[in-house]
Amino acid sequence: MAWVSLIVAGFLEVCWAIGLKYTNGFKRPLPSALTITAIVASMYLLATATKSLPIGTAYAVWVGIGALGTAIVGMVLFEEPATPARIGFLVLLMASIVGLKAST
Numbered sequence: 001m002a003w004v005s006l007i008v009a010g011f012l013e014v015c016w017a018i019g020l021k022y023t024n025g026f027k028r029p030l031p032s033a034l035t036i037t038a039i040v041a042s043m044y045l046l047a048t049a050t051k052s053l054p055i056g057t058a059y060a061v062w063v064g065i066g067a068l069g070t071a072i073v074g075m076v077l078f079e080e081p082a083t084p085a086r087i088g089f090l091v092l093l094m095a096s097i098v099g100l101k102a103s104t
Helices: 002-023 029-049 055-077 084-102
Strands: none
Touching: 002 029, 002 055, 029 055, 055 084
16 A cells, blocks of 8 residues: 555656646646645655655655656656657666565
């Protein structure tokens, strides 16, 4: 169950990171409220996961999922560059996340 909480927390991190783009410096009420809700939920689920997972592993996986997902969504929604090097490093990041899961 801790891994499920951690994965959901990572996906919520992607949501709030992307949500920051839409808040206009927290001047737009609905995107701001949704972003803050995602932040709180993500942190809560991360804290829940760390009850039974090592903090180093949980935090690294949480950040990794957030970074990987945010980079991919940025390429899709905001037409950020999808160069071969960038995609290669994202694949390495994914391998690192899977490796941390497999070694815990």
